[in-house]
Each structure stands twice: as C-alpha cells, then as structure tokens.
C-alpha cells in the first residue's frame with residue numbers, strides 16, 4: 664500500500680501511532696513491516712491516546728473549552744499549507760478536520776486557482792492581522808503556532 668502511494672507521486676507519509684505504551688499498533692506495524700522495501704519516507708509520530716493538541720478549530724470532542732471570544736493572534740496555517748481531502752475537498756487548514764470551511768475542490772478547479780482565490784486571500788489577510796473573526800472556525804480555534812513568515816507567498 665505505501666509503495667503504491669509513493670509510486671503515484673507521494674514523497675512522504677506521516678502516521679500518528681496512538682498507544683499509551685509507546686508501542687506500534689498492529690496496523691502501523693503492518694505498514695512498515697518491510698521497511699527496507701519501502702520506496703519513500705515514512706515518519707511515525709508516537710502519540711498517547713489522550714494527547715491534547717489544541718481544540719482543532721473548536722471541533723475536537725476532547726477540547727476542554729471553546730473560546731469565549733476569538734484570539735487576537737496571527738495564524739499562518741492557510742499561508743503555509745494546503746490540505747486536500749480524499750474526495751478533492753480543500754478545507755481551510757489542517758485544523759479543520761470536519762471540513763467546515765471549504766475553499767474549493769481539486770476535482771473541479773486546479774490547486775493554483777484555489778490557492779490564489781479571492782476567498783483564500785481574504786481570509787489570509789485577516790489572519791495575518793491577527794483577526795480571527797474571518798471564519799466561524801477561526802473564531803473558536805486555539806491554535807497558537809506561529810511559524811516564521813520567511814518565504815511565504817501571500
């Protein structure tokens with residue numbers, strides 16, 4: 664399976680392995696059992712079952728709180744990444760796991776047009792100013808990561 668994906672053009676697979684004993688779960692072990700034969704990069708992230716990674720745009724069931732008001736904080740995720748779902752859906756960012764804010768679909772438009780769409784640009788300009796009132800999910804999102812602005816194409 665991994666090699667089929669690499670042969671199709673993928674260059675890296677990142678797998679979250681959830682186990683409280685830091686052991687590989689069987690399905691992950693299965694993927695990497697013939698590691699020397701794998702033709703691409705596979706990264707395994709060891710996670711605890713109850714790891715907390717923020718409220719994932721307010722959508723995480725184990726989020727302990729929803730923000731009462733939007734954070735006044737820059738978010739660069741939609742400037743640094745483009746997420747494409749299995750059916751071509753392009754959600755706003757990786758935190759939007761339920762695809763509540765759809766920016767387009769790779770089956771209906773090319774990725775460059777989606778990336779440079781007025782809607783994407785508009786949301787980015789709000790987020791760059793630290794204004795998270797631009798979407799319903801950004802308003803309640805607690806993402807704090809602030810990667811470097813260097814090299815970002817707005």
Ligand code: SF4
Pocket residue numbers: 720738739740741755756757758759790795800801802804805806
């Ligand atoms: S603030 Fe908005 S764009 Fe940034 S991670 Fe949260 S939901 Fe995504």
